[in-house]
Amino acid sequence: MDKIIAVIGLGYVGLPLAILLSKKYQVIGYDVNKNRINELKKGIDVTNQIFDKKIIKKSLNYTFSPGLLKNCSIYIITVPTPLKKYNNPDFNSLKKASKVVSKYLTKGDIVVYESTVFPGATEEICVPILSKSGLKYNTDFTVGYSPERINVGDSINNIKNIPKIVSASNRSTLNLLFRLYKSVIAAKIHRVSSIKIAEAAKVIENSQRDVNIAFVNEIAMMLSFMGLDSTEVFEAAATKWNFLKFSPGLVGGHCIGIDPYYLAHKAKKFGYSPNLLLSARKVNEEVPNFITSEIIKKMKEHKIKVHGSKILLLGATFKENTADIRNSKALKIAYQLAKKKVKLIIYDPFLNCKSINNIETSNIHPKNKKFDVIILAVKHKQFKLLSPVNFLSKKGFVYDIKNLFKRHTRIYRM
Numbered sequence: 001m002d003k004i005i006a007v008i009g010l011g012y013v014g015l016p017l018a019i020l021l022s023k024k025y026q027v028i029g030y031d032v033n034k035n036r037i038n039e040l041k042k043g044i045d046v047t048n049q050i051f052d053k054k055i056i057k058k059s060l061n062y063t064f065s066p067g068l069l070k071n072c073s074i075y076i077i078t079v080p081t082p083l084k085k086y087n088n089p090d091f092n093s094l095k096k097a098s099k100v101v102s103k104y105l106t107k108g109d110i111v112v113y114e115s116t117v118f119p120g121a122t123e124e125i126c127v128p129i130l131s132k133s134g135l136k137y138n139t140d141f142t143v144g145y146s147p148e149r150i151n152v153g154d155s156i157n158n159i160k161n162i163p164k165i166v167s168a169s170n171r172s173t174l175n176l177l178f179r180l181y182k183s184v185i186a187a188k189i190h191r192v193s194s195i196k197i198a199e200a201a202k203v204i205e206n207s208q209r210d211v212n213i214a215f216v217n218e219i220a221m222m223l224s225f226m227g228l229d230s231t232e233v234f235e236a237a238a239t240k241w242n243f244l245k246f247s248p249g250l251v252g253g254h255c256i257g258i259d260p261y262y263l264a265h266k267a268k269k270f271g272y273s274p275n276l277l278l279s280a281r282k283v284n285e286e287v288p289n290f291i292t293s294e295i296i297k298k299m300k301e302h303k304i305k306v307h308g309s310k311i312l313l314l315g316a317t318f319k320e321n322t323a324d325i326r327n328s329k330a331l332k333i334a335y336q337l338a339k340k341k342v343k344l345i346i347y348d349p350f351l352n353c354k355s356i357n358n359i360e361t362s363n364i365h366p367k368n369k370k371f372d373v374i375i376l377a378v379k380h381k382q383f384k385l386l387s388p389v390n391f392l393s394k395k396g397f398v399y400d401i402k403n404l405f406k407r408h409t410r411i412y413r414m
Contacts, residue, residue, distance in 0.1 A: 001180065003073035006030055008097045010040065010062070012047050012254075012324065013114060013148040014078035016159045019050060019059045020184050021076075027060040028068055032096075037064045048323050048350065049152070070104045074180070076112045077101070078148060080254060087261040087281075089118065091125055098129040105133040105141055110173055112144040116259055118266035119200040123169075137169070144168040144177045145195040147202030152253075153322030163188040167198035206259040207277055212246045213256075214280035217287050220248035220414050224294065231403055231413050248414050249401055250291075250329035250377065251284040252318035257327055288332040291414065295333075295373060295399050296340070298412060302395045304372045307341045310393070312371040314386075315378020316348045316356060323350040330377035334359055345369075349382045367391070376400045 003025070007018035010031040018029045031037055039046060040062045043053030050056050061068070069075070079093040094115055101111055111130055113122050122145050127137050135141050149162045164181050166189055168174035174191055182189045192198050220230040230248060237243050251257050260277045267274045299306055318328040325331060338344055338359055346361040355361050365386075370393045376383065379402040388398045389410055398411040405411055 004028065004071055005074045005076065006069050006072040008075060008077045009079035010036060012049055012152050013150050015045060016049050016150060017078060019055060020159055022059040024183055028072060029060045029062045030069060031064060034064045037062045066100050074110045075101045076114060078114045081115045081117055083258055083261055089262050089265055094126060095129060098126045102130045102133040105130060105135055107135065107140045109141045110144060112146055112177060114146055114148040116147060116202055117199055118203060118262040119196045121199060122195050142169045142173040144173055145198045146177065147198060152324055153319055160185055161187045163190055165190050165192060165198050165201055167192045167195045169195065203259050203263045206256045207263055210251060210256050210260050210284060211276060211280040213251055214283040216246045216248045218283050221290050247403060250287060252327045252329040254326045288329045291401060292333050292336040298397060299373060302397055304395050309342045309372040311337060311342050311344045311373045313344060313346045314374065314376045314383055315380055316346045317350055317378055320379040321381055333377060349380055372396045374398045376402055376404055379404055
């Protein structure tokens with residue numbers, strides 16, 4: 001295939017995809033963020049998705065100038081789809097990207113969307129923008145949808161070995177996209193009958209996980225009020241063959257905590273209220289508040305004065321082994337504690353900054369200090385080697401949200 005491919009949006013999803021495609025095809029990587037483009041040209045990826053500077057620098061042509069897209073024939077759009085006020089879908093970036101592409105569409109071109117949306121969004125929101133090019137949909141240009149499944153911070157389940165769903169507006173485009181993705185991805189490429197099917201499949205993946213985690217979170221909070229060790233309860237329950245193993249904890253980031261709202265938004269348009277989805281979201285959103293209140297309660301039990309107390313937060317990202325702090329619930333706990341006038345330090349080996357919202361932040365462990373409370377919020381690989389009890393003050397304790405450390409009289413779990 002001699003077509004030039006453009007990847008629109010070079011973030012956590014777009015950059016790995018663009019580099020992977022560039023191994024076999026001519027690829028142009030476009031992003032509106034000039035700083036991002038300049039960094040990539042120097043071999044710097046602040047998302048830490050790609051570590052090899054030579055691969056970053058030499059793989060493809062990076063640009064923030066849309067004019068360089070004019071010779072492309074396949075456009076793959078991988079921009080974020082966050083939430084607006086009241087948890088409504090925010091298609092602003094998706095619309096802008098579609099508008100840029102519409103200016104350079106020519107007859108025979110294909111536009112592929114990988115961003116997470118609700119069923120119907122691609123054809124209801126994006127296609128009309130592309131059609132402003134003057135070209136006719138499914139006659140002059142076609143559209144595909146292949147949802148991203150990148151697991152940020154996961155070196156095992158990476159873009160090359162995660163099964164890929166592919167859909168398109170007609171069969172010939174579907175087959176072409178199947179061959180395109182199959183040529184660079186080792187895992188199964190799963191073709192579906194329509195774009196809406198692919199959109200729905202993607203959005204329910206994370207919604208299902210959100211519901212499952214909400215169940216164990218609610219059980220863990222209930223057991224806490226009863227004075228029972230939730231970890232031991234779950235371990236005992238898991239001895240039955242059909243008990244599904246999920247762990248309680250913080251649910252943040254740009255997928256699991258957002259996708260259910262997209263699905264719920266569309267369902268409401270049809271007059272259906274997805275009670276389970278929204279209840280699960282409510283439970284998971286409440287967890288940071290619950291943890292903060294539990295920590296304050298434990299401090300009082302240990303006769304630790306909250307005002308002026310020294311607290312160390314282990315991890316500030318939304319999940320382990322990544323520098324991504326988008327929608328981080330660990331940070332929500334930090335902000336709540338900061339309001340209590342505590343002396344808080346964030347230690348996160350993946351962050352390269354001195355502060356977050358005026359909270360002292362370091363990627364080096366403050367070994368020479370003692371803390372009244374140490375909170376394990378994120379399960380970074382570096383934390384597995386820590387012995388947090390050694391850094392506690394006389395009355396201090398550890399609150400282990402991720403169940404990482406061995407049982408100890410001074411370590412509490414959610």
